[in-house]
Amino acid sequence: MSQGQLNSPNQAFHSITNDTAPSASSIFNDTTDKGKTEDTSVGSRILCTIFLTYSVIISVGLLGNAILIKVFFKIKSMQTVPNIFITSLAFGDLLLLITCVPVDATRYVADTWLFGRLGCKLLSFIQLTSVGVSVFTLTILSADRYKAIVKPLELPASDAFLKTCAKVGCIWILSMVLAIPEAVFSDLYPFYNPEKNESFEACAPYPVSEKNRQEAHSLLCFLVFYIIPLSVISVYYVLIAKALYKSTIEIPAEEQEHARKQIESRKRVAKTVLVLVGFFAICWLPNHILYLYRSFTYHSSIDSSTLHLLATIFSRALAFSNSCVNPFALYWLSKTFREHFKTQIFCFKYKCPRRPAVTRNLTTGLASATGSTQVSEISVTLLTGYGAKKEED
Secondary structure, three states: OOOHHHHHHOHHOOOOEEEOOOOOHHOOOOOOOOHHHHHHHHEEEEEHHHHHHHHHHHHHHHHHHHHHHHHHHHOOOOOOOOOOHHHHHHHHHHHHHHHHHHHHHHHOOOOOOOOHHHHHHHHHHHHHHHHHHHHHHHHHHHHHHHHHHHOOOOOOOOOOOHHHHHHHHHHHHHHHHHHOOOOOOOOEEEEOOOOOOOEEEEEEEEOOOOOOHHHHHHHHHHHHHHHHHHHHHHHHHHHHHHHHHHHHOOOOOHHHHHHHHHHHHHHHHHHHHHHHHHHHHHHHHHHHHHHHHHHHHHOOOOOOHHHHHHHHHHHHHHHHHHHHHHHHHHHHHHHHHHHHHHHHHHHHHHOOOOOOOOHHHHHHHHHHHEEEEEEHHHHHHHHHHOOOOOOOO
């Protein structure tokens, strides 16, 4: 899967590159000076495309996830149960973007692993932890949305925030526990390139010669970090669809208006979660398929074809892009988040003015004098341009 495949070297690129200059004989089997010049130009264009793509993924991902986290901690009305899980997703994505994505980019310009044995083990651990946090959080979030929709009139418990934080902590612990074997077994192993008739050392969870370990590792990762969680999520969403259909028929007349508002609100959140799950499934599937292909075919040497190189670049870039799409999916789906997101972008571009002390005192005085929080909210609305909405989306 992602972990093992992304921890292994980009073997295909090594077959057509020597440092940053491609070998003509490796791509077109042409030994002329003209052919070498053309192939060098092709290799340079590929490298520029790779680094541009990775730079966009890192920049957009860091900006989007940082704003998402800032909105969650700064805006009290955004500190809802689903947003706790989504913020945890953002932390996992930031971890991947800061550590694994830049390291992966270096493999296209170096024939060997640059970060030592400790770096190999640490980065393998971080990457698998991040993937685990993403898929397990989405699974628990789907279960939470099912419960919210099945019981739309049930008020949240007073300790719901703490319980949700505890669930998030358990998800991180489980992901780290499952990543420990990856860190233990990942090491620097030799790989053979038949095109150049030479070997190079790379970070991988097993030697390329151990056929059984390759196949078992890829199948186990595919099941634990993709098939099983997505199957559980699918079951929850089938149950959610049934519950929503049933609720529209069986709501008592005296409770219809209130219940329908609750259901519509929670339907929006369920839709948001479904979109996040869809992005995860689409972004990581090619990477899983490529890793399975490698595990069942790399028994003595590597696939050095240009097609395999292009598939590798595409699958890795798509997998990493999952770490930057979630904030923008929320921007698209949630009006409340969109307003706060725009506000934070404005604050980055132009330093936000702080409210004068006299204004804050006036607002506080109005609220305390009347004993009503409504006056305070009206004052804030007039001063800032929007109210603090208590919405789940």
